[in-house]
Amino acid sequence: MSAPYVVEVKELLIRALDLQGRNAADIDEEAPLFGGGLGLDSLDALQIAMAVEEEFGVAIPEGEEAKSLFRNVASLAAYVAAKRVESA
Amino acid sequence: MSVAPRVAVTGVGLVCSVGRGFRRAFGLLCEGRRGVGPLTLFSGEGYPVRLAAEVPELELEPGGSRSEALALAAAGEALAQAGLAGGLPGRAELVVAASTGGMYETELTLSALHRDAGAPYDAAALRCHPISAPADRLHERFGPFRRVRTVCSACAGGAVALGLGAARVRAGEAEAVLAGGVDALSRLTFAGFSSLGSLDAEPCRPFDRSRRGLSLGEGAAFFVLEPLERARARGAAVLGELAGFAAACEAHHITQPEPEGATVGRVVSAALASAGLGPAAIGYVDAHGTGTPLNDATEAAALARVFAGVERGPLVSSQKGQIGHTLSAAGAVEAAVALAALVEQRVPPTGGLAEPEDHPPLRFVRGRGEAAPLDAVLSNSFGFGGSDASLVFAREGFAAPAPPPAPSALVVTGYATLGPAGLRRGEGGYGGRGGGPPGPAPDPKGWLDPARSRRLDRPALFAAALAEAALGEAALAPGERTGLVAGGAYGSPSSSSAFLSRVELKGPRFAPPAEFPNLVPSSPGAHAAIYNRLRGPSFTVSEGAATALAALSSAVDVLRDGQADAVVALAAEVESALVERVVAPACSVVGPGPRGEGGAAFVVETAEAAGRRGARARALLVGAEVWPGDAPSAPPWSARAASPARARVVTLYAERLGAAWLEAIGWAGVEVVEVGPRTGWHEAGLALAAAEAIALLEGGAADEVLVVERSARRAGLALLRRRP
Numbered sequence: 081m082s083a084p085y086v087v088e089v090k091e092l093l094i095r096a097l098d099l100q101g102r103n104a105a106d107i108d109e110e111a112p113l114f115g116g117g118l119g120l121d122s123l124d125a126l127q128i129a130m131a132v133e134e135e136f137g138v139a140i141p142e143g144e145e146a147k148s149l150f151r152n153v154a155s156l157a158a159y160v161a162a163k164r165v166e167s168a
Numbered sequence: 169m170s171v172a173p174r175v176a177v178t179g180v181g182l183v184c185s186v187g188r189g190f191r192r193a194f195g196l197l198c199e200g201r202r203g204v205g206p207l208t209l210f211s212g213e214g215y216p217v218r219l220a221a222e223v224p225e226l227e228l229e230p231g232g233s234r235s236e237a238l239a240l241a242a243a244g245e246a247l248a249q250a251g252l253a254g255g256l257p258g259r260a261e262l263v264v265a266a267s268t269g270g271m272y273e274t275e276l277t278l279s280a281l282h283r284d285a286g287a288p289y290d291a292a293a294l295r296c297h298p299i300s301a302p303a304d305r306l307h308e309r310f311g312p313f314r315r316v317r318t319v320c321s322a323c324a325g326g327a328v329a330l331g332l333g334a335a336r337v338r339a340g341e342a343e344a345v346l347a348g349g350v351d352a353l354s355r356l357t358f359a360g361f362s363s364l365g366s367l368d369a370e371p372c373r374p375f376d377r378s379r380r381g382l383s384l385g386e387g388a389a390f391f392v393l394e395p396l397e398r399a400r401a402r403g404a405a406v407l408g409e410l411a412g413f414a415a416a417c418e419a420h421h422i423t424q425p426e427p428e429g430a431t432v433g434r435v436v437s438a439a440l441a442s443a444g445l446g447p448a449a450i451g452y453v454d455a456h457g458t459g460t461p462l463n464d465a466t467e468a469a470a471l472a473r474v475f476a477g478v479e480r481g482p483l484v485s486s487q488k489g490q491i492g493h494t495l496s497a498a499g500a501v502e503a504a505v506a507l508a509a510l511v512e513q514r515v516p517p518t519g520g521l522a523e524p525e526d527h528p529p530l531r532f533v534r535g536r537g538e539a540a541p542l543d544a545v546l547s548n549s550f551g552f553g554g555s556d557a558s559l560v561f562a563r564e565g566f567a568a569p570a571p572p573p574a575p576s577a578l579v580v581t582g583y584a585t586l587g588p589a590g591l592r593r594g595e596g597g598y599g600g601r602g603g604g605p606p607g608p609a610p611d612p613k614g615w616l617d618p619a620r621s622r623r624l625d626r627p628a629l630f631a632a633a634l635a636e637a638a639l640g641e642a643a644l645a646p647g648e649r650t651g652l653v654a655g656g657a658y659g660s661p662s663s664s665s666a667f668l669s670r671v672e673l674k675g676p677r678f679a680p681p682a683e684f685p686n687l688v689p690s691s692p693g694a695h696a697a698i699y700n701r702l703r704g705p706s707f708t709v710s711e712g713a714a715t716a717l718a719a720l721s722s723a724v725d726v727l728r729d730g731q732a733d734a735v736v737a738l739a740a741e742v743e744s745a746l747v748e749r750v751v752a753p754a755c756s757v758v759g760p761g762p763r764g765e766g767g768a769a770f771v772v773e774t775a776e777a778a779g780r781r782g783a784r785a786r787a788l789l790v791g792a793e794v795w796p797g798d799a800p801s802a803p804p805w806s807a808r809a810a811s812p813a814r815a816r817v818v819t820l821y822a823e824r825l826g827a828a829w830l831e832a833i834g835w836a837g838v839e840v841v842e843v844g845p846r847t848g849w850h851e852a853g854l855a856l857a858a859a860e861a862i863a864l865l866e867g868g869a870a871d872e873v874l875v876v877e878r879s880a881r882r883a884g885l886a887l888l889r890r891r892p
Contacts, residue, residue, distance in 0.1 A: 097622065097682070098622055098623070099622065100613065100618050100622070101618060119619070121421070121424070122424065123364075123421075123422070123423055123424070123623070123681060123682050123685075124682065126363070126364060126365060126681035126682070127680060127681050127682040130363070130677070130678060130679070130680060130681060131680075133677065133678070134674075134678050142365070
């Protein structure tokens with residue numbers, strides 16, 4: 081069973097980035113989002129940040145802190161989960 | 169054999185946030201005056217950055233836009249300085265770079281219509297919307313011009329317009345060209361750049377170690393370009409020569425520059441070569457210098473490589489810290505500043521720059537302007553889609569501009585069409601063999617590699633697929649000598665209004681960053697160039713109903729000027745209820761029945777280049793031209809050579825032409841083929857008409873086919889002949 085928000089984040093990525101022909105099962109939550117894996121770029125990072133805030137109400141910080149959050153789906157989902165607990 | 173005309177600059181006009189007037193604004197810039205301040209044109213609520221370089225106290229005409237007002241002021245100054253305000257020569261042309269047009273004045277209306285298609289609106293107020301509207305307004309005020317063309321190449325547009333204008337002078341086609349660029353601020357562009365995180369919270373600091381982003385601005389600049397001999401003969405004061413120009417596409421990414429700036433270096437070197445000058449001749453570089461971490465690092469690195477060998481490196485500065493990034497105006501505004509530097513022998517500073525990064529041998533100018541002996545200057549502009557352009561201005565007589573190549577025939581070596589029947593390669597205008605009524609094309613996603621086309625919207629998918637298919641037909645492997653000219657009449661009003669509506673309803677934080685680059689009218693063409701790795705000059709043209717013929721016409725100019733050996737000329741329009749019901753009719757473009765969607769792409773090459781690679785010509789492209797107004801002003805090359813029985817006219821709707829009009833252009837008694845009932849009346853229908861023309865030639869029905877446009881505001885012709 082997946083950690084909290086992993087499936088939701090995968091589905092969000094597919095919608096927000098128009099990753100056609102992919103479903104949640106295709107995406108490895110440990111695989112790097114950038115530079116290999118899904119092959120996303122900085123424009124995608126901006127789009128993901130906007131979509132995460134819209135969908136989950138969680139703002140992604142700018143700069144260096146964002147880089148570790150964006151390592152993979154698992155790190156992003158963990159951040160969302162933590163922030164949602166905080167604001168609950 | 170006559171020598172190609174040298175290009176003299178006899179007038180310049182400039183409007184920016186710091187001031188108006190070519191010399192006056194330059195003086196203020198040299199004093200270090202900065203024009204980046206709080207937003208007043210619209211509410212900055214919800215935006216992290218609320219700064220812009222607005223032009224103060226700009227008076228608009230009734231029903232007119234800020235873009236029009238900026239263009240009128242700058243163009244008026246240029247013509248007055250050139251002594252041509254009282255009357256233009258017979259062969260005078262206009263080329264204007266723009267990417268916003270009347271967006272500021274119309275975006276709220278369009279956004280409201282996006283939410284409620286039945287909302288009432290003022291059609292007359294939308295007339296200023298298209299990016300081609302400022303050029304039309306300049307023509308009304310200062311014309312008549314023989315050609316009135318709008319180009320869009322994002323932030324490189326102003327430079328591209330100047331380069332294209334110079335090419336017309338060098339080709340001996342124009343006695344004078346009014347060339348320049350204009351852009352006004354708009355909520356859409358502001359929201360877009362904000363969503364990309366590109367804006368500096370302070371007035372920007374180009375080349376500074378602590379730079380954080382750009383400041384948006386607005387403005388306009390226009391140049392009067394004419395043959396040097398003509399300027400001398402009529403006693404005009406020559407400010408300098410436009411001695412060199414080069415433009416190319418990085419084919420890398422829609423917003424990010426190439427990390428090493430390879431294409432920037434290539435374009436700068438090519439501009440120098442076209443001026444017959446080495447790097448040591450350049451005393452000042454007016455950099456693109458937006459203030460973003462990436463651009464400035466890339467540009468400085470590329471410039472440092474080009475100027476590596478010189479004994480004393482050039483002085484370098486950027487005006488964007490003082491006047492903001494004026495988008496399509498920037499290339500022209502900053503070219504004007506570079507020329508002013510040459511005239512006054514004084515280099516302006518980089519406002520906002522405190523601690524420059526070290527990029528020897530470049531010498532960054534800060535604080536106040538400094539006197540410098542200058543023989544030649546360089547001006548850079550780079551735009552979304554990796555469109556890079558450089559201009560060289562030199563003292564009269566100093567440079568040794570390379571002449572354009574010897575005239576060569578032009579041939580079409582491959583083409584493709586797109587419509588309800590799908591993507592077709594080289595099979596005529598898709599409606600040519602039967603074909604149904606106008607309607608939607610199939611989903612284009614399946615035609616392209618999903619990994620590389622994920623971010624492309626429908627217009628970009630059409631353009632990229634058409635270009636790929638045409639290149640395949642032509643068996644041409646693209647590279648640095650293959651360019652692209654796309655025709656796009658209205659940009660993407662549906663997508664733009666959806667974007668802005670979202671910002672209005674949810675706030676600027678929820679503007680989708682990945683969608684913004686696609687809203688620039690040059691983006692479909694830029695995506696097509698990136699996807700197909702076309703690395704020659706790449707830009708979009710917009711000329712209302714005649715847009716498709718304008719694309720062919722500009723492709724011809726690029727080839728004749730030697731800027732490329734092959735150009736993909738394409739036009740594609742997508743279905744849009746907003747365009748069909750609101751935008752097009754407001755611009756006097758309507759047709760019977762459904763508007764439809766589709767387009768065509770052509771690989772046009774010099775016969776010489778095609779011959780060298782053993783390519784087969786499908787047809788000969790004799791010429792393509794568009795002119796304002798209705799009266800036939802048919803160019804000499806359009807005279808019919810074949811007998812009437814062996815000739816054809818192809819057009820959208822035959823009833824628009826009329827026997828008298830055809831007689832006046834020498835094509836009476838020729839069978840007229842109309843494609844509109846099958847293609848619809850969208851602006852790319854004429855591209856499909858040209859494809860149909862090639863099918864007629866190859867099928868043996870005709871030896872010569874004239875593609876014709878006649879509408880309220882434009883007439884256009886393209887002549888194709890059977891391949892030799």
